[in-house]
Amino acid sequence: AQSVTQLDSQVPVFEEAPVELRCNYSSSVSVYLFWYVQYPNQGLQLLLKYLSGSTLVKSINGFEAEFNKSQTSFHLRKPSVHISDTAEYFCAVSQSGSQGNLIFGKGTKLSVKP
Amino acid sequence: NAGVMQNPRHLVRRRGQEARLRCSPMKGHSHVYWYRQLPEEGLKFMVYLQKENIIDESGMPKERFSAEFPKEGPSILRIQQVVRGDSAAYFCASSTRLQETQYFGPGTRLLVL
Numbered sequence: 001a002q003s004v005t006q007l008d009s010q011v012p013v014f015e016e017a018p019v020e021l022r023c024n025y026s027s028s029v030s031v032y033l034f035w036y037v038q039y040p041n042q043g044l045q046l047l048l049k050y051l052s053g054s055t056l057v058k059s060i061n062g063f064e065a066e067f068n069k070s071q072t073s074f075h076l077r078k079p080s081v082h083i084s085d086t087a088e089y090f091c092a093v094s095q096s097g098s099q100g101n102l103i104f105g106k107g108t109k110l111s112v113k114p
Numbered sequence: 115n116a117g118v119m120q121n122p123r124h125l126v127r128r129r130g131q132e133a134r135l136r137c138s139p140m141k142g143h144s145h146v147y148w149y150r151q152l153p154e155e156g157l158k159f160m161v162y163l164q165k166e167n168i169i170d171e172s173g174m175p176k177e178r179f180s181a182e183f184p185k186e187g188p189s190i191l192r193i194q195q196v197v198r199g200d201s202a203a204y205f206c207a208s209s210t211r212l213q214e215t216q217y218f219g220p221g222t223r224l225l226v227l
Contacts, residue, residue, distance in 0.1 A: 004156075036218070043118075043205060043220040044157070090156055100209070101147060101170060102216060104156035 002027045004093050006105035014113050015083055021076040021108045023065075023091030033074040034092040034102065035065055044090065050074065061085075086112045116141065118208050118219035119188075126225045133193040133200070135222045139208030146189045147216060148181060151203040163189060196226045 007022045025031060032051050036044040048059040055067040065076045074091060088109045092102040119138040127133050139146050144165055149157040162170040163183035174181070178196075183189040193200055203223045207216035 006156075034215075041223075043120075044207075044218040046215060046217065049215060092157075100145070100214075100216070101159040101162055101173070102149075102157070102207075103159070104149075106154075106156040 002031070002093055002095055002103045004091050004103050004105035006091055006108050008108050009106065010109045010111065012111045012113060013081055016080045018079050019077065019081050019085075019110065021089050021091075021110065023074045023076065023105060025072050025074065025091075025093045025103075027072070027093065027095060029095055032094045033065075033067060034094070035063070035074070035076050036090045036092060038088045038090065038107075040087075047076075047089070081110070081112045083112050083114060085110060118143075118206055118217055120204075120206050120219035120222050122222060123220060124223050124225070126227065127196045128227050129197055130195050133196050133224055133226075135191040135193075135204050135206075135224070136188040137191070137206030137208075137219060138188040139206075140217055143208035143210050143217075145209045145211060145214075146183050147207040147209075148189075148191050149205045149207065151205060151221075153202070157205060160191075193224075196224075198226045200224060201226045 003026045005024045013019050034049045035047040037047045038044050048057045050067045058064040063078045088107045090107045091105040146163045148160040151157045159173040161181045178194045180192045203221045205221045206219045209216045
């Protein structure tokens, strides 16, 4: 069965510092990978996704994630965070060829301090 | 193009009452997914529907929960005889077709007193 592990439940960082939010998955078949962001009391917004092709994917607001098949990881990184990046980040996986339902990690709360 | 819409945004029910949660997918989307987010947890898949069909309900509790997506109108998640453990945020997502990116609504936060 598929599963997603987000190793850090909370990550506090100072503004302009780099950050990495870790995500590992387990699956015996090909997967699609996603990062969603959730601001307080709001729904999830798609941040970036990996479906195929280049293993490095980027969002419009400076985040990037790299699909590493050998390590079954899809870590999210940003070289310099802003206060406005404070939110909860969810990694999710969908099994290719499946019905498409997403399996989510438990989330990582990113707290950016001035 | 309006996003996924859910209503109500907040719903308070007493134990034993019924809760009806509505989801209108994005225009052109015919696939709807429901997820539940318990406090301090990630989202858990509940059910996947296409128009007039339940495709996958493997994540739905066996009793009291049902979902539909009629030919006309929004998708409905119905919880009968609610209990305190049903208190959670319920999110709907939609996509244009299978395996396409899912776009989420703002959620309905259900509180059972």
